[in-house]
Structures are given as C-alpha cells and as structure tokens.
Amino acid sequence: MKKLPNITAKIYPATLLISLLLCWYLITKIELVPSFMLPSPGDVLMAFIGSFPELMYHAKISLTEAFVGLGISIVLAFLIALIMDRFEVLYKAMHPVLVVTQTIPTVAIAPLLVLWLGYDMAPKITLVVLACFFPMTIALLGGLRSSDPDALNLMRAMGAKQWQIYKYIKLPSSLPGFFAGLRISVSYSIVGAVIAEWLGGNSGLGVYMTRVRKSYAFDKMFAVIFLIIILSLILMKCVELLEKKTMPWAQVDQEQESNF
C-alpha cells in the first residue's frame, strides 16, 4: 500500500529528466551548438569513463576536505547553538553577526584564504566550514529554542537539572532541524571545497576542473560537473538514511499519518 504512491511520485521527475537529456542529445545531434562548445551526452559519458581513475583521485581529495570541514562545522554548530541557547545575552549578541557572516560571498574570500593559509587543505577546509556551519547552527538553534515551554516547566517541576533538560527534551527536539541543516550543508561542503580548489592547489576536483577548462576539454568539464552532482546526491541520501536511523519515532509519525 505504501510503496505505490512513492513509485508514481517518482515517474514525474524521471520523465522530465529523461526529456531534458533527450533535448540535450538532439541539440548536439543536429549541431545547433558546435560540439566543441557543448559535448553530447555520449561524449560526456565516454569522458567520464575514460578519466575515471583521475576523477576518483581528485574526488578523494575534495571529499576529504568536505568531510573534515563538515565535521568541524557540526562540532562548531553544536557548541555555538548550545551556548547561544543557554545564554540569552549571547543569542542577542551573536545572532545578527552570524547572519552578516552569511552575506560574505564565499567566492570573494576564497583567494584571501589561499593567501593567508597557503595551497594545502587548510584554506579549503576553512571555506567549507564557513559555508556549512551557518545553516546547521541556525537550524539547531531553532530546534533548541522551540522546545515546548510547558514541557520544560514540567521537567523543572520534576527536579530535572539543566543537562537533563538538554538530554531528554532540547537536544532530541532539535534533531529534525539539525538534519534539515545537515542536508543543505553536505551539498554546500562539496561545492565549497571545489570553489576553494579553483583558486590554488595541486589536486582536487576544483583543480582538475580548472585544468580541463584551460585545455578546452568540455566533455571532461561536464564529466566533473556530473560527478559533483552524483556525489552530492549520494551524500544527501546518506544524511536521509542517518536521519531515519537516529529518529525512529519520526518514521512512526509518518506511517501514522498515512494511515488516516
């Protein structure tokens, strides 16, 4: 019963995707755009297979940067969100500043980071952190601050200590927000790493991208773009699985709803 609507829901986007690919193919087939400008889907696939070992080598570097950055962001987001939730003064002081940091265009500060931190992984990881920690902090903070005041009151009446309130009420109720933030952040993390690599370094998907662009190997460019898309999708799926694993009760809620 449950599977059926799922499959029909997937038919629509699949149809759209296939027609878009078909359009692309036709455009290259009738040479509406010269083939050195826009390679055909087949060329891209061949380039992908042909340069697969290279792609994997660079992907490993980019993914490492993305994961380290993401890990640091998660720790940072938890710490900042927790102290901002605990101390109202800090919330008032930091919230606007956090919002402002988000208006700084990452592409603009990437060269500065390279200048300051060198050509190694440090500037890339820093950029990933800058891009990722904000959506997670805000989502976590939203979750922490939206706890039911009546529930908190009851916990206090039961004699709960501050850490117990966090353990039993606040942290669990902030998890849905956290995962919403994490889903956005994983895709930011890869893009962040790639952008940072454009501006300097010896390896990584961004470096590879710059290299193939300079040699006008557009088919390889597209291959990298698709690889980035695939990686992002896989990571988002992983977050989804992790979310289901950590929040079994949310599953139950959904089933409950579909029963009505």
Place this chain on the structure above:
Amino acid sequence: MNICPNKLETQNICKYFAQELIIENINIYLKENELVSLLGVSGIGKSTLFNVIAGVLVPESGRVLLNGQDVTGQAGRISYMQQKDLLQPHLTVLDNVALPLFIRGLRKNEARSQALRYFKDFGLDGTERKYPSQLSGGMRQRAALLRTYLFSHDVALFDEPFSALDTITKGKMHRWYLNLMERINMSALFITHDIDEAILLSDRIYIMTGPPGIITQEIIINEPRPRDDHFLISDAFLEYKRQIIKILSI
C-alpha cells in the same frame, strides 16, 4: 505530630505578577487518599496556585507544606499533569513514563522495570515499545498519569487533565480513574472548570472566585466511592450542582 496529618497544605499563599495580586491568602489542605478539586472560571489563578504548589513559582508570602515539611519554592517534590500530556515524541511510552525516574538518577534498566510494574494497572499493556503518536488521546492521558504517579507516589496535581478529550472519552477516563483510585493510593488535587467532573470525582471541592483569586467556599461531597454513572443523574448530584452554580454566579 498530628493524629491525621495533612498530606499537603498551603498557608496564606499570596502571589503577585508585576505588582498585581493574582491569588490571595490561599489556605487549602489535602488529606491522605483524598481527591480535592479546585473549581473556578478560567484565568482566576488556579494554575498560578498549582505552579506555586509544584514549586516552580515562589510565592510572595505563605508556605507550602508536604507531609508537614516546608517545601515552598522547591521543585522536584510534587508532580503535576496538564491537559497537554507532554509526552515526548522521541521517547517510547515506557521511557516517557520512566522519565521522572531517569531524572532522579535511577539506572535505565532499574527505572524501566519499576515503571513496567504499573503498566497493567494503568491499562497501558502492550504500549511499552510504541511511540506516543501511536496512542489515542485517552491512552496518552493514562501514560501521562502514570508518569505523574511514578514521580511522586503520594501527592499529585492535575491541571484540567481531561479537558482536551471529547465528552465520551472523558466519561470513560472518569470511570477508569475512579476505578484506578480504588487500587492505588494517591492523594490528588484537581483543577477544573467542569462542575460535573468536580462533583463526580471529588471528596471536597474548593470554589475559587476573584480576581484576585480567593477560596470562597468549601463543599464536601458526601457520597461513597466508587461512584458510578447513576450518581451523575441522581438528585443528590443535581443538588450539589445547583449549590455550586449559585456560588459561582454571585
């Protein structure tokens, strides 16, 4: 030592919010195994009084005595239950119910096995591993009641616990509750604005009027327990109701 000590007693409690007197000179008591209701219209300060008794609010004057001991402003002694069941969606029913024991510092297994002992009595058999969202409104209130009971066995406060339920479920809960009270020892103070509920469940009723909230009258319901549905349509019941309506409409 009194011969028949009060389980719970408040002495001259006054509470202000922003210079405004909310409740004035509240003196009420609750004896062992007694069920006492606090009846009054909404916004009269019933919940404020409850928060004072629960120790979440500190009164400007007056004392709260639990078993003769001064517990004014001390949270963690007397539990309460509201119309919102406040079950945590991320905990199983068992863990929700055992939450007060976790808070007290009991080991998880110990707390769970203590809680499990009461599942049958509270009609919660088979719900242990479920999540609150899988339970009906009435079942959730039972779970909330068990949580309250596990927190403080002897005295519990109920803030309109059944008012969010539909009339039929509410009637069922009343019968179930009266039945349960025959089997467990619990002194309870009920807040309600439902006159029928107050008469059906209580040994005594305090009537609160205001503002500021003061106790205007105490009515003793002389009717043996367990009470059944016949009491609800008896002349005695209607006489009590008439009396209360008269006081409230002054």
